[in-house]
Amino acid sequence: MSLHFSVLASGSTGNAIFVETEDHSFLVDAGLSGKQMEALFAKIDRDMGKLSGLLVTHEHSDHIKGIGVLARKYKLPIYANSKTWTAMDHLIGEIPLDQKFTFDMETVKSFGSLDIESFGVSHDAAEPMFYVFHHNGKKLVLITDTGYVSDRMKGIISNAEMYVFESNHDVQMLRMGRYPWSIKQRILSDVGHVSNEDAALAMSEVVGEKTKRIYLAHLSADNNMKDLAKMSVTQTLQVRGHIVGEQFELYDTDPKIPTVLTAV
Amino acid sequence: MDWSKIKTIFILSFLILNIYLINEFLKIRNSNQHDYIIKSSLENRLKVDEIEYVEPPKEAVRGKYLSATPKVFTVEELKKETKLAGQKVILKENNALLESVLKEPIKMGEKFDPTMLTAFMKNNILYHEQYRFWSKSDTTITFYQQLNNKVLYNNIYGELTFFLNDKNEIFSYKQTILIDIEELSEEEKILQPMKALETLYENGDIKFGSKITNIELGYFTYVHLASSQVLTPVWRFVINDEVNLFVNAFEGQILQLNTEERKWSE
Numbered sequence: 001m002s003l004h005f006s007v008l009a010s011g012s013t014g015n016a017i018f019v020e021t022e023d024h025s026f027l028v029d030a031g032l033s034g035k036q037m038e039a040l041f042a043k044i045d046r047d048m049g050k051l052s053g054l055l056v057t058h059e060h061s062d063h064i065k066g067i068g069v070l071a072r073k074y075k076l077p078i079y080a081n082s083k084t085w086t087a088m089d090h091l092i093g094e095i096p097l098d099q100k101f102t103f104d105m106e107t108v109k110s111f112g113s114l115d116i117e118s119f120g121v122s123h124d125a126a127e128p129m130f131y132v133f134h135h136n137g138k139k140l141v142l143i144t145d146t147g148y149v150s151d152r153m154k155g156i157i158s159n160a161e162m163y164v165f166e167s168n169h170d171v172q173m174l175r176m177g178r179y180p181w182s183i184k185q186r187i188l189s190d191v192g193h194v195s196n197e198d199a200a201l202a203m204s205e206v207v208g209e210k211t212k213r214i215y216l217a218h219l220s221a222d223n224n225m226k227d228l229a230k231m232s233v234t235q236t237l238q239v240r241g242h243i244v245g246e247q248f249e250l251y252d253t254d255p256k257i258p259t260v261l262t263a264v
Numbered sequence: 265m266d267w268s269k270i271k272t273i274f275i276l277s278f279l280i281l282n283i284y285l286i287n288e289f290l291k292i293r294n295s296n297q298h299d300y301i302i303k304s305s306l307e308n309r310l311k312v313d314e315i316e317y318v319e320p321p322k323e324a325v326r327g328k329y330l331s332a333t334p335k336v337f338t339v340e341e342l343k344k345e346t347k348l349a350g351q352k353v354i355l356k357e358n359n360a361l362l363e364s365v366l367k368e369p370i371k372m373g374e375k376f377d378p379t380m381l382t383a384f385m386k387n388n389i390l391y392h393e394q395y396r397f398w399s400k401s402d403t404t405i406t407f408y409q410q411l412n413n414k415v416l417y418n419n420i421y422g423e424l425t426f427f428l429n430d431k432n433e434i435f436s437y438k439q440t441i442l443i444d445i446e447e448l449s450e451e452e453k454i455l456q457p458m459k460a461l462e463t464l465y466e467n468g469d470i471k472f473g474s475k476i477t478n479i480e481l482g483y484f485t486y487v488h489l490a491s492s493q494v495l496t497p498v499w500r501f502v503i504n505d506e507v508n509l510f511v512n513a514f515e516g517q518i519l520q521l522n523t524e525e526r527k528w529s530e
Contacts, residue, residue: 172487178515227448228487228494231331235490 003114003135003264007164008040010144010217011255014062017142017164018044018261019133024052024111027070028131028142031062034069043258049074052111055103056080058125058145059088068092071099079103081118083127105129119156121146124191132157133264139210140264141165144218147190149202159208161264164253167200167216167233168193169223177223193218196229200236211248215259226252306462315465317476320457327454327513330411330483332442333492334360334421347388360421362390362439369433376400381426384434391441395424403428411445415482416495417510448494452514454481460499460511467518469509470501478502484510484519 008016014031018041025046030037041048054076057063067088071078072095079101080088103109105127108117115134120127123145133140141157143149144166157163174184174195186192194202203214216229230252234244244250253259310317336359342348351364370384378397385392395407396415408415409422416422419442426437457479464470479501486496497513510519 170487176486176512176515176517178517225329225448225450225494227331227450228329228489231492231494232487232489235492239490 003133003138003140004261005133005140005162005164005264006044006258006261007215007217007253008037008044008258009255010164010253011219011221012062013221013255014065015144015218016040016066018046018258019140020046021112021114021135024114025050026053026055026111026116027051028055029057029063030054030066030070031060031064032066034066034073037066037070040258044261046261051076053077053079053101055116055131056084056088057121057130057142058123058128059084059091060125060145061091063145064088064092068095071095075099077101079109081105081127081129084125084129087126117156119153121153122148122150122191123193124186124189132160135264138264144168144193146194147192148194148198149206154202154206158206159210160206161210162213162215162262163203163206163211164215164217165199165203166194166218167196167224167229168218169195169220170225170228170232171195171197173228174220174223179222187220187223193220196224196232197236200233201240203233204237204240204242207242207248213249213251213262215251215253217253219253221255306458306465310465313470314473315470315476316474317461318479320461320479321481323454323457323481325454326451327497328447328449328451329486329514330445330495331448331492332416332421332445332495335441335443336360337362345390347390351388360440363436364439365436366434369429369431369435372428372432372434374432376405378405381405381434389424389437389439394441405434409442411483414497415480415500416442417482417484417498417500417508419483419485419495421493442493444492454497455499455511455513455516457481457499460513460516461501463511463516463518464501464509469518470503474503476501476503477505481513484512486512 003021005017005019008018009032015029016031016037017028019026019028038048054067054071056067056078067078070076077099078095081104082102103118105118105120108115113135117132117134118129120129121143128145130143139160140162141160142164143157146166169187174187216233219226219229230250233250237244251259337355342353350367353362353364356363373380394409396410398406398408405426407424408417408419421440422442424437424439426434429435481497482500483495484498485493487494498519499511499513501509503509512519
């Protein structure tokens with residue numbers, strides 16, 4: 001069995017990504033309630049009780065809302081770095097010590113044939129990090145919640161088969177929108193979220209001959225639209241010499257509807 | 265102290281308290297009435313300020329954003345156009361801007377009427393039916409592109425501008441046009457025109473004694489992308505047949521259509 005994944009939910013209302021191999025399966029973040037998470041699992045026909053663990057990217061509520069409930073109910077191990085543990089410990093309720101595991105930034109953990117590599121991102125959390133899944137020479141990159149994509153990040157995530165890539169907002173929509181100025185500043189900052197255009201520019205530098213699919217993720221409900229994100233990313237990539245539809249495909253993600261479970 | 269004195273003190277204390285509470289209640293009630301007067305209907309407030317307005321159009325309750333792409337003209341296609349026979353045409357701005365000089369200038373009458381240009385446009389301008397008259401100055405006559413009778417306001421990529429010489433003759437024009445106009449999938453509620461008018465009124469944009477001479481729905485560029493644009497529905501209010509005010513019909517904010525920003529980079 002190859003590496004499979006589904007973006008169960010993506011956006012400011014909650015994020016969760018399911019990844020599985022033949023002998024292990026993980027949930028990266030659980031930003032919706034336990035009940036909602038169970039409903040999403042049912043939609044992809046998977047059993048939450050069979051998960052090998054929960055990987056946490058950072059302590060913001062749209063990433064950890066259901067973590068505590070699910071860990072307690074299904075006795076699942078939780079993996080997060082030390083700073084994230086400290087920041088989220090009081091937010092997720094009591095977790096037995098034998099379910100708490102540290103997964104430091106820029107380290108690799110192996111689970112059978114699956115290697116999970118963590119890398120730091122630039123976001124206003126304690127120590128935010130995302131993951132690259134390596135399996136049988138193939139690579140799945142998850143990268144959202146970052147104000148920018150640094151050269152270091154680009155080096156780690158380059159030439160993957162598939163990406164789940166943040167495409168949070170359109171800068172013009174955000175500027176004209178109704179958010180208070182302080183929030184606009186936060187989103188636009190280096191520790192905020194990456195825009196459609198900046199995401200596309202970063203993509204243009206990391207996609208390679210292996211790249212087949214890019215999933216646009218963590219779209220703002222107020223400052224972006226699925227069609228707009230796709231158009232913006234497609235056109236910016238085109239300007240940089242990458243033809244969507246020929247080299248690779250772009251896909252949507254949704255706050256409530258899981259993407260089809262896909263083999264990497 | 266005996267029981268009867270205690271009773272009297274209690275009765276007096278509660279009497280004073282009741283008087284105080286009744287007084288407070290009356291004050292609150294009066295202030296609410298005052299608020300009610302302030303928050304009277306928009307129609308009444310406009311009437312008080314002697315602001316008149318035409319009947320607002322009845323539009324669909326929900327609408328969609330549009331995407332559109334500036335047409336890139338090609339020299340080959342222009343060569344085939346018989347309409348351009350009497351013109352010297354050049355392409356600029358990555359061929360999205362057509363500039364033409366007429367070999368024979370067209371004389372305009374003393375009293376301008378856009379219909380004066382109907383026959384000329386029909387015979388000499390590509391896609392002439394897609395433009396609607398917008399404004400005239402001493403040196404220019406501007407048309408904007410329209411879609412289903414809705415104008416794409418202030419759109420540098422959907423504009424037809426004629427240039428007049430000092431003999432009041434059209435001697436040249438420039439033209440852009442948007443193509444591949446499609447609805448995006450996201451659907452949103454369209455703000456009712458009176459709600460949009462209220463936003464302008466409360467912002468102090470409509471002065472005492474004004475007359476709103478036209479209210480219509482059109483489109484305005486919301487997002488510029490690398491090779492296309494996204495347009496959002498906007499309400500246009502014409503004040504005293506002179507001033508145009510625009511309100512985003514989805515988001516409700518007042519739009520500043522700064523003409524300075526519209527100019528080509530050159």
